[in-house]
Amino acid sequence: MSRYKLLILFWGLTFWMLQARAQQTVQFSQYVFNGLALNPAYAGYKDDLTLNLSSRIQWVGINDAPKTGVASVDGLLNSSGNKNVGLGLIATFDQLGPESTTSVYANYAYRLRLDALDTKRLCFGIGFGAIQYRLDGTKFNATDAGDSEITTGIASNITPDFRFGVYYYTPKVYVGASVFNLLSGTGTNLVDNIQLAKQVRTAYLTGGALLPLSETIDLKPSFMIKEDFKGPTNLDIGGYIAFNKAVWLGTSYRTGVQIWNKNNLQSGLDQSDAVAAIVQFYVNDHFRIGYSFDFTTSKLAGSQNGSHEFSLSISFPGKKQRVVSPRYF
Structure with a gap:
């Protein structure tokens, strides 16, 4: 298949994904x-076996505000061969x-090589896993004692x-481009006649x-669009300045945008969400630590003290492995 046909296929899949019915998942700056x-x-992109850890504490000062953690590891199936499988x-x-909500996914990526120097690849990936949703009824304060709609214990299910x-x-x-929670619309989500919330498709x-x-300074702009086709479209746009590829200073702005009219949304919603200040430090080529702080720009700003996020990545290079093109994404 020629390079041009591969790119046509890539954009075709992208537009198909953006037609999925979805609900937004966790947020990271x-x-x-x-x-x-x-x-x-993305699995295997950095060639090296790489461990990533992230932790986010959102809206400090609000009781029971969101807390999120992610741990991932990925690499190549055969780092000394054609590197086609991540x-x-x-x-x-x-x-x-x-x-x-707790989820675990195993991911497989097939990586098509597009040039002789192996600097360009088009990758297709799939992840299989399970999601556990858990609801702790003991944390509710019911207005009406004995309300049958509120579970008195812990209800959970795995899908x-x-x-x-x-x-x-x-x-x-x-x-x-990607789409998550592809099986979200199938089956029921009831435990002991209690309706449990669940994540649905997110693109x-x-x-x-x-x-x-310059020789020592690089600019790294980036964007992310997250769509659920029910709530506001989420846009995150930002950029980093890198000094000697070791210290990265960046900022991003996250907001809702209206790409088309969604009749189910309340009118007059505040679209602005947050501005993030981000710093990353590469101790060496294989060890990175990062921190970001979100300044809330919505009406919620006066009720909390921002959001903290920490991240860390460690790479474990193979003994004979040689990366032709350095990985900066």
Whole structure:
């Protein structure tokens, strides 16, 4: 298949994904440093076996505000061969008040090589896993004692799921599209006659570039569109300035945007969400730590003290492995 046919197929799949019916999933400000959290086709991108950890504490000062953690590991099936297969494992925990969601996915990516120097690849990925939703009824304060609609104990269920994505990259540019929770619309979600909430389909479109400004300074702009086709479309746009590829200082702005009219939305909603200040430090080529702070720009700003997010990644290079093109995404 020619390179042009592959790109046509890539964009065709992208537009198909953006027609999925979806509901938004967890939010991270440092999403560009853990691609597997947004796209299973990212598995194996860095060639090295790589461990990523992320933790987010949202809306500090509000009781039972969201808390999210992600752990992932990915690498190549055969790093000394054609590098066509990437594998990854990712686990996510998200808690909001009495609700908590835990998910685990195994990811497989097939990586098509597009040039002789192996600097460009088009990747197709799929992830299989399960989601556990848990509701702790002991944390509710019922207005009417004995309300049968409120569980008195802990209710939970586990549902299977899979996700799909495509990812294209060169040394200077990347673009990806994915859809999560593909099985969300099937089956029921009842435990002991209690209706449990569940995540439904969420589509992502991401992209970014690396633009050299001098021998020691680079600019790295990026964007993410997250769509559920029911709530407001979420747009995150930002950029980093990198000094000697070691210190990255960045900011991003997250807001809702109206791409088309959604009749189910309340009129007059405040679209603005948050501005994030982000810093990343590469101790060496294989160890990165990061921190970001979100300044809330919505009407919620006066009720909380912002959001903290921490991230860490460690790579374990093979003994004879040689990366032809450095990985900056």
